[in-house]
Amino acid sequence: MTTVDSPHRLDGLLTVNTGSSSVKLALYGNDPVLPRHLQVSVERIGLARTELMLNSSSSGSTRESIEAHDHASALVAALENAQKSIAFTPCAVGHRIVHGGADHAQPTRVTPALQAELHRLESIDPTHMPQALAAVDTIARQYPNVPQYACFDTAFHSSMPAPAQRYPLPKWAADAGVRRYGFHGLSCEFIVSELERIDRDAADGRLLIAHLGNGASITAVHRGFSLDTTMGFSPSGGLMMGTRCGDLDPTVLTYLARTRHSSVEDLQHLVNDESGLLGVSGISGDVRDLLEEGASSQAAEAIELFCYTARKHVGALAAVLDGIDTFVFTGGIGEHAAVVREKICSGLGHLGVQLHLAHNAANHDVISDPHSRVVVRVMQTDEDLVIARHVRDLLD
16 A cells, blocks of 8 residues: 655544445544544546546545546545545544445444355345445455455434335245345435534424436435335335436346347346436437436437436325425435436425425525425535444444
């Protein structure tokens, strides 16, 4: 590991957050306040124009193109650039692990036994798990004596009641672990903690959290606990997403297998990488690209279907909660795409949702009309801080 020669080295908590084509690092001071000293992200891993972005409390912000053919090489590049900015020695490393299976409802230390368990979950989540485990291995090589901890996206949803977890399949399928797990739990946990700080009544009330990004889900929360969510067995279910189809009649896949002789790998690639906004538009899975297309019929159709699907799921989750008190938009799309928020909320007047259009267009914190029965908020999520909090608590 390349480091900076310095008489003062920072002893901090390092967080690692791997996505399907990205990796993010954050460095926090190891004290109760958890000051963030550094953020590094690498986007478009394995594609043309891979970019590394660094934001440091000591050296400001930089952006550069790099070569990163996989997550391991991207993580090494991120660590090297981080050390050039701030000399640090991590006292512990926390990882976002998307799937924890049925046995992990709390953050835990990474051990060889845990790694073996998580490798068995790769077939459920091939989009995230291999990259996360590669990051664990890379950190172990770079910092062999530093403890690593796993923080699971599924853990927040372990509070879902039995009917929300169960699929209508035979018992042997449930015994084999086929159930609804839910994801984006670290993001939901952060939103709940922020609401506890700024609006305790909202945190204790009937809350919908729409985490809309390349992956998208909506979660129903009451008194801080998850009651149901749109994603299920894997992060491929629920809402239409950037490249994932979301919920699908299972016969569609058996039909394609028979008529197009599609393999399991073909179908897995179809539902995770070729569908969603990309599949419908034929242009891009990025909402920003589609909104720039404007009048393009396929781009407009993709946006309309995305918002329609989200609106339909909001109605179902409102029934689970017996009404909504607070509706939070977060994630890249949720935080920045005012048009998408407006389209999703436009058909929710019967639930008490009424937007203030000017505040929505300006991305205000509260975008609902003062007379709206439901308070609609835009909130920036912070999964990395949640990971750092969990690691600090485990160290304590």
